Amino acid sequence: MNAIDQAILWLNDPLNWTNPGGILDRLGEHLWISFAAVLIGCLVAWPIGLWLGHTGRGGGVVVLISNVTLAIPTVALLTILPLTPLGFGQRPVILALAVFAVPPLLANAYTGVRQVDPEARDAARGMGLSGRQLLTRVELPLAVPYLATGFRTASVQVVATAALASFVNGGGLGQIISAGFGLGMSVGGGQILAGALLVALLALGIEGLLALAERALTPRPLRRPGRFRRRAATA
Amino acid sequence: MSSRQWVISSVRYADPPGNPWFSWQYLRDNSDTVLSALVEHVTLTTQAVAFAAVVGLPLAVLAYWFRPLTAPILALSGVLYTIPSLALLAFVAPLVGTTRPASVLIALVLYALLLIVRNTLAGLNQLPAEVLDAAQGMGYGRFARLFRVDLPLAIPAILTGLRLATVSTVALVTVGSLIGYGGLGDLILGGFRNNFYKAEILVGTVLCVALGLLLDLLLAGAGRLLTPWTRGARA
Numbered sequence: 411m412n413a414i415d416q417a418i419l420w421l422n423d424p425l426n427w428t429n430p431g432g433i434l435d436r437l438g439e440h441l442w443i444s445f446a447a448v449l450i451g452c453l454v455a456w457p458i459g460l461w462l463g464h465t466g467r468g469g470g471v472v473v474l475i476s477n478v479t480l481a482i483p484t485v486a487l488l489t490i491l492p493l494t495p496l497g498f499g500q501r502p503v504i505l506a507l508a509v510f511a512v513p514p515l516l517a518n519a520y521t522g523v524r525q526v527d528p529e530a531r532d533a534a535r536g537m538g539l540s541g542r543q544l545l546t547r548v549e550l551p552l553a554v555p556y557l558a559t560g561f562r563t564a565s566v567q568v569v570a571t572a573a574l575a576s577f578v579n580g581g582g583l584g585q586i587i588s589a590g591f592g593l594g595m596s597v598g599g600g601q602i603l604a605g606a607l608l609v610a611l612l613a614l615g616i617e618g619l620l621a622l623a624e625r626a627l628t629p630r631p632l633r634r635p636g637r638f639r640r641r642a643a644t645a
Numbered sequence: 646m647s648s649r650q651w652v653i654s655s656v657r658y659a660d661p662p663g664n665p666w667f668s669w670q671y672l673r674d675n676s677d678t679v680l681s682a683l684v685e686h687v688t689l690t691t692q693a694v695a696f697a698a699v700v701g702l703p704l705a706v707l708a709y710w711f712r713p714l715t716a717p718i719l720a721l722s723g724v725l726y727t728i729p730s731l732a733l734l735a736f737v738a739p740l741v742g743t744t745r746p747a748s749v750l751i752a753l754v755l756y757a758l759l760l761i762v763r764n765t766l767a768g769l770n771q772l773p774a775e776v777l778d779a780a781q782g783m784g785y786g787r788f789a790r791l792f793r794v795d796l797p798l799a800i801p802a803i804l805t806g807l808r809l810a811t812v813s814t815v816a817l818v819t820v821g822s823l824i825g826y827g828g829l830g831d832l833i834l835g836g837f838r839n840n841f842y843k844a845e846i847l848v849g850t851v852l853c854v855a856l857g858l859l860l861d862l863l864l865a866g867a868g869r870l871l872t873p874w875t876r877g878a879r880a
Contacts, residue, residue: 477812477858477861478854478858480809480812480813480816480857481812481815481816481853481854481857481858481861482816482850482853482854483815483816483817483818483819483829483830483833483850483853483854484816484819484820485819485820485822485827485830485833485834486819486833486846486849486850486853489833489834489836489837489846489850490846490847490850493841493843493846566727569729570727570728570729570730570732571729571730573729573730573731573732574729574730574731574820576731577823577834577837578837584729584731587731587732587735588823590735591735591738591823591824599739602735602738602739603735603736603739605732605735606731606732606733606734606735606736607732609728609729609731609732609735610727610728610729610732610733610736613727613728613729613732614724614727614728617727
């Protein structure tokens with residue numbers, strides 16, 4: 411029996427779904443961890459990104475943060491944070507994932523505000539809008555497509571990276587894969603493949619869902635047909 | 646198991662003074678281990694990026710020449726990138742075998758491939774039409790134009806892709822330590838499993854980040870040497 415047959419067999423066993431620590435439990439953990447991480451990321455990155463974009467300063471900072479974050483291995487952050495006063499459990503995992511959600515959120519918020527037409531900005535100023543009003547009434551609505559792109563990139567990245575939380579027993583669907591590797595290839599091969607399938611499907615599903623949501627939420631005048639859509643910053 | 650549990654609880658409640666984050670003693674005593682992990686890391690990274698470049702550049706040129714191929718190639722690489730690294734490793738490992746670094750290498754190449762194809766294609770598609778017309782008018786054939794005009798002008802974009810691919814590959818190599826070929830990731834996770842040996846974790850992390858930034862700098866320097874014409878324009 412090869413690994414693929416084993417994987418199908420493993421997925422067809424209802425106990426693997428409903429047992430404590432089974433697929434449904436892990437799925438719940440996975441989604442909760444990802445949700446919390448993206449939420450923290452948004453709360454931190456969006457205000458900073460919008461403000462930096464509004465003042466027009468800090469482009470270099472945004473690039474620097476993205477580059478350095480890219481260079482830090484997720485595994486390292488997941489390993490180090492539990493050993494700090496944060497302690498073990500889900501908190502360090504959520505924080506580590508939030509760190510990886512920040513660059514795309516930040517970069518897109520910054521770019522979103524920067525790309526606003528200078529003439530629209532001048533017109534708003536001419537109408538007597540204060541800096542704060544300019545940000546909330548003109549720049550923020552016009553930056554929504556970029557914010558949405560950043561949110562989507564960050565969410566998919568976090569859902570995908572959350573699989574690594576299993577390295578430190580942080581829960582999530584990755585745990586199924588890790589457990590499979592722990593059993594060895596002859597016994598756990600099917601479980602490894604099944605876990606990989608679940609994680610990959612979840613990531614692709616979230617990507618598709620958010621793509622639809624992004625389209626639905628973008629204000630109609632800002633929806634551009636494919637050819638003219640500007641590429642948002644990805645980091 | 647009982648001794649391990651004891652150590653976990655002792656670390657959690659009373660941090661023993663003998664486990665600092667920084668320790669020269671550790672480096673001196675384990676220089677061989679650290680060095681071999683570093684060598685493995687560099688080898689895996691360079692092999693993965695080199696493979697990805699050898700496969701990715703022609704792929705990008707194909708997509709550039711034959712427009713109908715662009716969408717499928719980009720879509721395929723986009724889907725690949727959405728699949729979590731752990732899941733990809735879990736897909737590859739049972740099929741290729743866990744006892745070989747090839748499993749890690751394949752997963753790494755697939756990720757680096759996307760970044761290289763995407764950036765190369767973007768660079769090629771953004772070449773000014775006048776320049777291409779001029780090249781055509783001077784009698785350059787398809788291949789001559791590709792090697793004398795298109796590719797040299799796209800070098801900045803290609804290098805951006807290579808740099809991104811390199812830095813993220815350096816960070817991704819660590820995931821391979823799940824099947825024993827993770828380079829510096831073996832140090833990070835080894836330290837975590839070995840009674841939370843902080844010095845070992847930190848050495849792995851710092852070397853990883855330093856390696857990523859160093860390779861990034863080297864590639865940036867190579868880019869400057871290869872594109873002398875961009876310097877005059879910017880200054």
